[in-house]
Amino acid sequence: MEENIFESMMVESSLFLDKSRLHHTYVPEQLPHRDKEISTIAHNLVEALHGQIPSNMILYGVTGAGKTAVTSFVLTHLQEKGDNIDAKVGTYVINCRNIDTNYRVLALLGNELIDDENEKIPFTGWPTDRVFDVLMRRMEDEGGVHVVVLDEIDYLIKKSGDDLLYNLTSLNGMLRNARLSVIGITNDLTFTEYLDARVKSRLGQEDLIFSPYTASQLQDILNQRVDALVPGSVSDGVVNLCAAMAAREHGDARRALDLLRASAEEAHRVGEEKITPHHVRLANNRLERDQMTLVIGDLPLHQKLVLFAIYAHHRRGVKRITTGEVYQVYKQACRHSNSLPLTARRITDLISTLDMLGMITAQTVSRGRYGRSKEIVLCIPSSIDIEQIMAEAEPMMQNVVNATYSIQSTLI
């Protein structure tokens, strides 16, 4: 029998001893430079162990500032302690970027509280009120204190409003046997603007701001994890460079860890046993490219067409593009892809989405007599071949690209 293709790869030595330690979801035994934050949250949650209601909290801070890690860390300890002293504590972490409707959050919480598959709340079909009632009843049956963490809570609020928070934060008034505490996590300092005054005061009983890590703090974090790699495989300057690059990206610890991991992969790929700053730079480029490629490829067709329209202007040297200009080229592109164009109103939303994804920046500007519009600037690095990625993900896009440029070249 022929050798299995994975055989040689399995025995081939890698630079990793434990790759998972370099993943940003890994919660280590120590979280450097977050003592103050850990202590603040713990001081609040310790109330739960006394059978009291901890305050609701909002945690603010940029991506990779350790909000989620600190919270998971504290919750793990809380749960452990609760089990030890036989105090009933339930902890739930929900990422609202994925679970972004009131119904889904309630259903998920309700289902966490029950093991019987037959009693599970369906993912759709019930009136939301009913899901809420079931959740309340299950909490009451369970008793104790429930700590609900809503990570990236701004996504939920912007999409579904603050009804859920209103209901959750008023639940304590209805519960006799159980207590509930809500912790919201967000990187949007202004998100409370979207909240009703009552919700705002009830949720923001205690605010905590996580400042971004500095380069030297990031170094400490990386040094703590570097034992996930083969001893001696990291040459001088690698950790510092990863930290410096991530510090430039608003002190993002997630980025720093990703960089170190990807650098090891780059070194391993070319069969080298030592990771050098050169590998870090390669890794940095690859991370950027991979991330963009994935996002662009996954865009729905019309979103791709809008991005293409922006790119077509950009390629012609137009650096600040208005919504109207995008719409004109977009309509052409629709013709070439045999699809009906969406309305201009919808395109405004699609442009905002691209802005949110970081592919463009769209600023509303007034050009006086020439009206008000968005000024759109493409942010995708030129090293990324947008057209190729789109064509690979959606073969029809190749026609659009070809047709658009053949028209443009005849115009010139």
Place this chain on the structure above:
DNA sequence: TGTCCACTGGAAGGGAGGGCTT
């Protein structure tokens, strides 16, 4: 100073697709 441009972005609602209840 008022007009008017080219939009922006909120609100309401339609309809297709998923699913539940009776």
Place this chain on the structure above:
DNA sequence: AAGCCCTCCCTTCCAGTGGACA
């Protein structure tokens, strides 16, 4: 099967807007 409910994607309608220009 009929009647609901929730979500997603989209349309229609429209009030609002900042500033160049007459």
